[in-house]
Amino acid sequence: MNDNMPDQTQQPRVLRLLEEILSLHEASGNCDCETCTQQLDCLAELVTSGHNAKELLPAVQDHLDCCQDCREEFEALLCILRAEQSGSC
Amino acid sequence: MYLTNLALPDNAHPKGAFMAERSNAQWLQELTAESEVRDAAIQDLRQRLQRGIYYYLSRERSDLSGLAAEEIVKMADDFAQDATLRVLANLDSFRGDSRFTTWATKVAVRVAISEMRRARYRDFSLDELMDNGDLKPDVGTAISSTPIDRPESAMEKQDALQKINQAFEEVLTTRQRAALEAVVLNGVPMEVVAEQLGTNRNALYKLIHDARQKLRTYLENQGLSPDYIMNLFEP
Numbered sequence: 401m402n403d404n405m406p407d408q409t410q411q412p413r414v415l416r417l418l419e420e421i422l423s424l425h426e427a428s429g430n431c432d433c434e435t436c437t438q439q440l441d442c443l444a445e446l447v448t449s450g451h452n453a454k455e456l457l458p459a460v461q462d463h464l465d466c467c468q469d470c471r472e473e474f475e476a477l478l479c480i481l482r483a484e485q486s487g488s489c
Numbered sequence: 490m491y492l493t494n495l496a497l498p499d500n501a502h503p504k505g506a507f508m509a510e511r512s513n514a515q516w517l518q519e520l521t522a523e524s525e526v527r528d529a530a531i532q533d534l535r536q537r538l539q540r541g542i543y544y545y546l547s548r549e550r551s552d553l554s555g556l557a558a559e560e561i562v563k564m565a566d567d568f569a570q571d572a573t574l575r576v577l578a579n580l581d582s583f584r585g586d587s588r589f590t591t592w593a594t595k596v597a598v599r600v601a602i603s604e605m606r607r608a609r610y611r612d613f614s615l616d617e618l619m620d621n622g623d624l625k626p627d628v629g630t631a632i633s634s635t636p637i638d639r640p641e642s643a644m645e646k647q648d649a650l651q652k653i654n655q656a657f658e659e660v661l662t663t664r665q666r667a668a669l670e671a672v673v674l675n676g677v678p679m680e681v682v683a684e685q686l687g688t689n690r691n692a693l694y695k696l697i698h699d700a701r702q703k704l705r706t707y708l709e710n711q712g713l714s715p716d717y718i719m720n721l722f723e724p
Contacts, residue, residue, distance in 0.1 A: 415722055418653070420673045421701050422708075422715035433679075433691045441587035441595045467694055468672070469679045476598045479549050480541035481591065489544035 431459035436470045444477045448485060516589040520580060531573060537590060538597040539569035546601070552609070568604065572597035606678045613677060615685040619667050642721070649713055649721055656707045665700035668693060 439460045447453050454461045464471045483489040510533070511519065519530035543565035546553055553561060576593045583592050657666065664686060671677040672693075683693040708718065 417669070417674060418718055418722060420669075421704050422718060433694045437595075437599070438584075439586075441591040444595070445587050445591055466698070467679070468676065469690060472678075473595075473598050473602055476545050476549065476602060477591075477595055480545055480594055480598070483544045483548075484541065489540045 431463040433463075433467060433470055436460050436463045436467065437473075440470070440474055440477060444474065444481055447478060448481045511589075513583075513585055513589040517580065517583070520577065531577070534576065534590075534593060535569050535573040538572050538593060539565050541594050542568050542572075542597055542601050545598070550605075564601075568601040569597060571604075572600040575600060603680060606680055610677060610681040613681060613685075615667055615671055615682060618671055618675065618677075645721055649718060652708065652711045652713060653718075656704050656711075660703045660707045661700055665696060665703075668697050669700055672697060 439457060443453055443457055443460055446456060464474055480489070511530075516530065516534075519526050520534070521527070522530070543562060546561050546565055547558070553564075556564075572593070576596050579596070583589060586592075661669070667686065668682060671682045672679055679690045679693050679697075683690045686693065688696075705715065709715075
C-alpha cells in the first residue's frame with residue numbers, strides 16, 4: 401500500500417473533530433439547553449412568520465448551531481407549525 | 490452567566506400571527522375549568538398534538554419509513570397522550586411568549602423525540618465506545634494524506650497534530666473526552682450520553698462547551714489559530 405495515499409476513513413474524522421472544536425460560537429455559552437428550550441416556541445413562530453432568528457435571538461440561534469438535540473427538536477417544531485399553517489395537518 | 494429571558498422587539502412579537510380556535514386565555518381557562526368544559530379542551534388538545542406528531546413522524550422521519558401506517562398512528566397516539574398529560578401538569582410554566590398550542594406542540598415534540606432517542610440507543614454503551622474509540626487524531630494517517638509533492642505541509646501537519654494530541658491529553662477530563670467522542674464524533678444524542686454520565690443535558694452541553702473552549706484556547710496559546718489549522722487540514 402502506498403503510504404502517501406489519503407485515508408478516506410480517518411481524514412474526515414480528524415477534520416470533523418477540529419471543525420467542531422474550532423467553529424465554536426462565542427455566544428453559544430450564553431444560552432444553555434434549558435434557556436434555548438424556553439425560547440423555542442417563540443423562535444419557531446418568528447421563523448414561520450418570516451423573521452430572521454439570528455437577528456432577534458442570536459444567542460438561541462448560536463446554541464442551535466452547536467447543539468444537535470435542540471436543533472432536532474426545533475426543526476421538528478418548525479415542520480409541524482409549517483404544516484399547520486399550510487393546512488397539511 | 491446564563492440568560493433567563495430574551496426580550497424581543499415589540500414589532501417582532503409573533504402573537505396573533507396565526508388564526509387559532511381558542512385564545513391563550515381560553516385554553517388556560519378551559520383546561521382548568523370544571524368537568525365537561527375541561528374534558529372537551531383536553532380532547533381537542535390531544536387530537537391537535539396527535540395530528541402534528543403524526544405528520545412529523547410520517548413525513549420527516551426516514552428512520553420510521555419501514556413501519557406500517559398503523560404503527561405510526563399508534564406511536565403518535567401514545568406520544569400525544571403523554572404530551573397532553575405533561576402539558577396539563579406544567580400549565581403554570583406557560584409564559585405566554587407564543588401561542589399556547591405552539592408551546593404545547595413544543596412539549597409534544599420533546600416527548601416524542603426523547604422517547605425515540607431512548608429506543609434507538611437502548612443498547613448504546615458509552616463505556617464500550619470509549620474502550621473502542623480513540624478521540625485523538627491519528628498523526629500517521631493525517632500525514633499520509635498529504636500530497637507527495639508538498640513535504641513541508643506534511644511536517645507542519647505533524648507538528649500541529651502532535652500539539653493537538655497533547656491538548657487532548659492535557660486539557661480534557663475523562664468525561665469531556667467521552668462526551669466529545671460520543672456526541673461530536675458519533676452523533677449520539679446528548680440526552681442519551683447525559684443519562685449514561687449520570688448528568689442532565691444542560692450540564693452536558695456546558696461540559697462540551699467548556700471542553701471546546703479549553704482546547705481552542707490551548708491551541709491558540711500554542712500558536713495554532715483556528716484558520717491556520719483548518720487551512721492546514723482541508724483536503
